[in-house]
Amino acid sequence: MSRELKEKSIRWLLTGVAFVSLLSLACIMLFLFMEGLPLFADYPLWDFLTGHLWYPTSEPPEFGIFPLIMGSLAVTILASCIAVPLGIMTAAYLAEIAASRTRRIVKPFVELLAALPSVVIGFFGMVIVAPFLQDWFGADTGLNLLNAALMLAFMSVPTICSVAEDALFAVPRTLREASLALGATRWETLIRVVIPSALSGIGTAVMLGMSRAIGETMVVLMVAGGAAIIPLSIFDPVRPMPASIAAEMAEAPFRGDHYFALFATGIVLFLFTLLFNMLAFRIAEKHKQTGSSGL
Secondary structure, eight states: OOHHHHHHHHHHHHHHHHHHHHHHHHHHHHHHHHHHHHGGGTSHHOOOOOOOOETTTSSSSSSOOOHHHHHHHHHHHHHHHHHHHHHHHHIIIIISSHHHHHHHHHHHHHHTTTTTOOOHOOOHHIIIHHHHHHHOOOOOOOOHHHHHHHHHHHHHHHHHHHHHHHOOOOOOOOHHHHHHTTTTTHHHHIIHHHHHHHHHHHHHHHHHHHHHHHHHOOOHEEEEEEEEOOOOOOOOOOOHHHHHHHHHHTTOOOHHHHHHHHEEEEHHHHHHHHHHHHHHHHHHHTTOOGGGGGG
């Protein structure tokens, strides 16, 4: 086989794999919309998005997912407030401060956190964190917004740290050396040169971490409390969209209104995740690095 034929074969193979991936995604999206949109033939879209009551088995049923949306956003935002600083600081330490031996020891442990099954993290939140929150903060229940945010932050830190560290490593060494040669301290070089140069990758890391948080199911199902209410405190129980879908899908009558409502909730969740990924792409493009520091 000639070299040109081999290259064409590899090109067609990779094109085929990419096409299959896109086709699979398109089929999933098509199925999601086909099963979710029929709800709006009988139930107004505005009431679905802004309704404050989620009683799918009452007569007549109420399918207001606004509390579920607010629960998802509250958990994601609070988890991000915890995970983003920890992830970026850990990445900066590993990339710029830690000795090579320390980095070889710490980095595998950080990445190992990403391999922990979500059900294990959920059990940790139920057995350890929930009683702690009740005993130390006097919360009515330990299964609440704060517990869910802590567990999701724990899951998001490895993603944020890994991507942000790669972005920091991609910054050319010449920029660091030039900054130090001009009299800047190591800290000033990190804050004013390295991090701004890696802002594209760091922004992507943050958005990927938030996407991980908003789409997580098992942890929020176990530790968020399961109450479909709008949270007014970090100690209130909540019911994010993934938890509601996972908890109720098995009990929903096939192709009934409840079934369609859960798929419609999945559409909203999909759009939120798509938005986060589009923001990550937009941030990466806006702050695109130049030269050898580009990601």
